[in-house]
Amino acid sequence: MVAQAIGTARAAGASGPILVRGDSAYGNRAVVQTCLRAGAQFSLVMTRNPAVDRAINAIEETSWTPVSYPGAVRDPDTGGWISDAEVAEIPYTAFASTPDRITARLVVRRVKDARYRDALFPVWRYHPFFTNTDLPIADADITHRHHAIIETVFADLIDGPLAHIPSGRFGANSAWVLCAAIAHNLLRAAGVLAGERHTRARGSTLRRKIINIAARLARPQRRPILHLPAHWPWVDHWLTLWRNTIGHSPPATTTF
Structure with a gap:
């Protein structure tokens, strides 16, 4: 090794x-x-x-x-x-x-x-x-x-996808570990792009504040609009992540 x-x-x-x-x-x-x-x-x-x-x-x-x-x-x-x-x-x-x-x-x-x-x-x-x-x-x-x-890193993975290995087959578990590593890297990148304390936050914190949000996707006139919670305490960080990934500010019709 x-x-x-x-x-x-x-x-x-x-x-x-x-x-x-x-x-x-x-x-x-x-x-x-x-x-x-x-x-x-x-x-x-x-x-x-x-x-x-x-x-x-x-x-x-x-x-x-x-x-x-x-x-x-x-x-x-x-x-x-x-x-x-x-x-x-x-x-x-x-x-x-x-x-x-x-x-x-x-x-x-x-x-x-x-x-x-x-x-x-x-x-x-x-x-x-x-x-x-x-x-x-x-x-x-x-x-x-x-x-x-x-x-x-180990603590983050054990607290997340590696808390449960899904199969008794080595090949399936290898694929699961690979997906867990990809998800971990994407999550860390999202935290860095969200800025401030999220750059050093634990994975569970990022999932709670940035990923697992009570949002609703609507498609009026086939135009996708993401409705986000009102008075959401982490709206600025989420918008920072949006701007750093999408490249522009959300449309004015997006509500918080």
């Missing part, structure tokens, strides 16, 4: 560096070797094990650097929001007992455990990832965290 994704990116015209980011499910030697063979960089979460813990414990206390995130991120352990942390790095040889051993950077992010606010000494939680990028340590951590952006 990783090799295919890298190949597709190259075929689509991506000529710059490609970075493969992933959680602990992808922090294995098969993925790392695939990235190296394809000429891609990697930034992968490492599962905590004795070797990783020894590397973390070997980091000098003076090596930790504060990092502030552009936006708050959700803590994977507590579910709370955090906006700052400390990061450090140390050389680490992964898969040391295999022929695919590789030495790269083990970047570790640590945050104070909010469950021990009154502790005499700070209690830290550590989150390591393995990378061969040459980014400064704070930038490497911020870049690695960007992989979570895709989760908003």
